[in-house]
Amino acid sequence: MTRTQFIIRRVLWIIPVLFSVALITFIVMHATPGGPWDVDPNKADRRISDQLDKTFGLNKPLFFNPEAFQQAQKEGRGVIESGQAFIDAQFENYIFSLLRGDLGPSYRYRGRSVSDVIFGVQDDKPAWQSKIGTTATLGILALLFALAFGIPMGIISALKQNTAVDYASLFVVTIGYGIPSFVMGILLIIVFAVWLGVINVIEIDYWQRWQSWFLPTIVLGLPTAAFAARLTRASMLDVMRSDYIRTARAKGLGERVVVLRHMLRNALIPVVTFAGPALAGLVTGSFIIENQFGVAGIGDLFVRSVSRRDYTVIMALTLFYALLIALANLAVDIIYGFLDPRIQMGKKEG
Amino acid sequence: MGTLLEVKDLRTEFHTQDGVVHAVNGVTFAVDEGETLGLVGESGCGKSVSVLSVMRLIPQPPGKIAGGQVLFQGRDLLTVDDEEIRSVRGNKIAMVFQDPMTSLNPVLTIDTQIGESLELHLGMTKEQARKRSVELLKMVGIPEAEGRIEDYPHQFSGGMRQRVMIAMALSCTPQLLIADEPTTALDVTILAQIIDIVKRLKRELGMAIIWITHDLGVIAGLADRINVMYAGFIIETAPVKEIFGNPLHPYTLGLLGSIPRLDETRKEKLTPIEGLPPDLVTMPTGCPFYDRCRFRTEKCLHENPPLEVSAVRHSVACWNWQDVVKARGRA
Ligand SMILES: Nc1ncnc2c1ncn2[C@@H]1O[C@H](COP(=O)(O)OP(=O)(O)OP(=O)(O)O)[C@@H](O)[C@H]1O
Ligand SMILES: [Mg+2]
Numbered sequence: 001m002t003r004t005q006f007i008i009r010r011v012l013w014i015i016p017v018l019f020s021v022a023l024i025t026f027i028v029m030h031a032t033p034g035g036p037w038d039v040d041p042n043k044a045d046r047r048i049s050d051q052l053d054k055t056f057g058l059n060k061p062l063f064f065n066p067e068a069f070q071q072a073q074k075e076g077r078g079v080i081e082s083g084q085a086f087i088d089a090q091f092e093n094y095i096f097s098l099l100r101g102d103l104g105p106s107y108r109y110r111g112r113s114v115s116d117v118i119f120g121v122q123d124d125k126p127a128w129q130s131k132i133g134t135t136a137t138l139g140i141l142a143l144l145f146a147l148a149f150g151i152p153m154g155i156i157s158a159l160k161q162n163t164a165v166d167y168a169s170l171f172v173v174t175i176g177y178g179i180p181s182f183v184m185g186i187l188l189i190i191v192f193a194v195w196l197g198v199i200n201v202i203e204i205d206y207w208q209r210w211q212s213w214f215l216p217t218i219v220l221g222l223p224t225a226a227f228a229a230r231l232t233r234a235s236m237l238d239v240m241r242s243d244y245i246r247t248a249r250a251k252g253l254g255e256r257v258v259v260l261r262h263m264l265r266n267a268l269i270p271v272v273t274f275a276g277p278a279l280a281g282l283v284t285g286s287f288i289i290e291n292q293f294g295v296a297g298i299g300d301l302f303v304r305s306v307s308r309r310d311y312t313v314i315m316a317l318t319l320f321y322a323l324l325i326a327l328a329n330l331a332v333d334i335i336y337g338f339l340d341p342r343i344q345m346g347k348k349e350g
Numbered sequence: 351m352g353t354l355l356e357v358k359d360l361r362t363e364f365h366t367q368d369g370v371v372h373a374v375n376g377v378t379f380a381v382d383e384g385e386t387l388g389l390v391g392e393s394g395c396g397k398s399v400s401v402l403s404v405m406r407l408i409p410q411p412p413g414k415i416a417g418g419q420v421l422f423q424g425r426d427l428l429t430v431d432d433e434e435i436r437s438v439r440g441n442k443i444a445m446v447f448q449d450p451m452t453s454l455n456p457v458l459t460i461d462t463q464i465g466e467s468l469e470l471h472l473g474m475t476k477e478q479a480r481k482r483s484v485e486l487l488k489m490v491g492i493p494e495a496e497g498r499i500e501d502y503p504h505q506f507s508g509g510m511r512q513r514v515m516i517a518m519a520l521s522c523t524p525q526l527l528i529a530d531e532p533t534t535a536l537d538v539t540i541l542a543q544i545i546d547i548v549k550r551l552k553r554e555l556g557m558a559i560i561w562i563t564h565d566l567g568v569i570a571g572l573a574d575r576i577n578v579m580y581a582g583f584i585i586e587t588a589p590v591k592e593i594f595g596n597p598l599h600p601y602t603l604g605l606l607g608s609i610p611r612l613d614e615t616r617k618e619k620l621t622p623i624e625g626l627p628p629d630l631v632t633m634p635t636g637c638p639f640y641d642r643c644r645f646r647t648e649k650c651l652h653e654n655p656p657l658e659v660s661a662v663r664h665s666v667a668c669w670n671w672q673d674v675v676k677a678r679g680r681a
Contacts, residue, residue: 242452243453244455246447246453247453247454247455247515250405250407250440250445251444251467251470252436252467253440253466261458262455265457269457
């Protein structure tokens, strides 16, 4: 199996994965009581909600439409048309419009499509200020913070194994890892917003003041930074003990060259491999933090949409998360091949 | 010829959770310029630790050089500063390690790995180093060296990698080459080729060699002199002909009895004598070979025999070596 075949196969695998995710989400979503129109069931006007159901096709059966099928049969229509009538149901209709690239209308952002809600920006702001752009920015910042903080910390604690430096880093790691993000978030909000009063976490536009990004970035990135530090340390210790490092020293190379040229690249292979899934994890794992810090991204949107039963937005975001994670895993394999020449399957580097 | 390396009373230990492992217990030997010294003994007897201590390459901690001197061209390598020991490593003393599969850096090209010594010690530019690397690869018999210089270690077979290791070690024409069981991971034909290469290069370059092995058969045609090690001691040292013709230590006798014939496979490790070497954490006060010895006496249990001269250029650490001679005569 060549590299290309391998990649193609892996890409094709994503299709059934996404389909399954769509199906499961759809089932769970509709099994949950309530619907997009009844924020307050007492106030909901039955006639209006029926009308809305009809407009958006929510009055149709979920998976199969035997009634329409029988109707078509009665009217003596052909096999194809009858078949089409049979699958004239919510799930199939969603999938077909998805295949056409249409994510459907949002039920709660009246008059806006789901694509517009997720990707669109108000007025003529740049595209990265959309909801998805905001979350991606936060994720990337958090990843950069995690790597910039975690990798050097891991390297240093490996080089200074079992010294005070190493233990201090273990302390930081334990805190970063052990304290849940929402607790850390509240803690930092209390310290910086309430006590020090240096930031404002209510109704801020993150694109107005770049300083605003600091806290959510740190809170989101800290567990990943802790993990990166641990991973780097373990990997460094492994490399430090290896025969080829002894060979490098036996050549008379100085410590700097031994560390920078001979150790780092080997030690960072597992860390870089982990960066892809880590980013996916950060982008898909920012609900609470976005909510807490008022970051107007898709994490915040997702939480709101779930409670408001905005079915199409829920579906779109879930599928997006699934796609992201699948792609991250794929990227791991590809990046790995670049970093580690041994993975280059039977092909000369060049 | 002058003395190149003089190791005096070298002691190396490892401080582990199970206690202090006495890996090398006062080893004294010398290597003359251009001489080939064989270092033999069972697995775990301290061969690698001895030579790694000479290069100060023992991992510290847990390792610790507890005493002794390593005089190389008059300087004690154990006391010189880091910069000075680095100017010796890879330049005047070079080393080839046991396992060619793990001793090369998997993510750097052969070019980089050979070239960096040349740039460091001989001050060559990248271009010069590259040219020289190709020559070195040709010298150790790697076909199409120009085309392979950009390759990574995993693109070479085990035998080829060991050639690369040798090329790397020889790059700065060292005065002393230490080869730590360079052939154990290789099959018999490759082993013979590697030995031929080393013999030829030794003739051409005139360097001294310390060749470590636990197989006396390999070393017979190569060494001028042999040190036999046991439990961190040198227990016999003699010119190679003497070791084979007039072995004095019961352990050496046992080693010789277990040399495989050439038509047998060399792969398996030798267990020359019944029993196991002593635990290096709780060293016995007497002779470390006591438990396994056919010639043991009461004295051996209480006193460890020192390495003493028995004949010209021949020393042995045994109270009863005369009995060994007699027993050999009867056999
Ligand atoms: N890093 C270490 N930590 C603890 N003990 C060690 C360490 N390195 C070596 N030793 C101990 O030192 C002793 C001598 O080991 P050494 O590697 O010198 O043996 P050797 O004669 O080279 O054997 P082999 O033929 O298997 O290579 C062994 O008992 C080993 O357990
Ligand atoms: Mg060894």
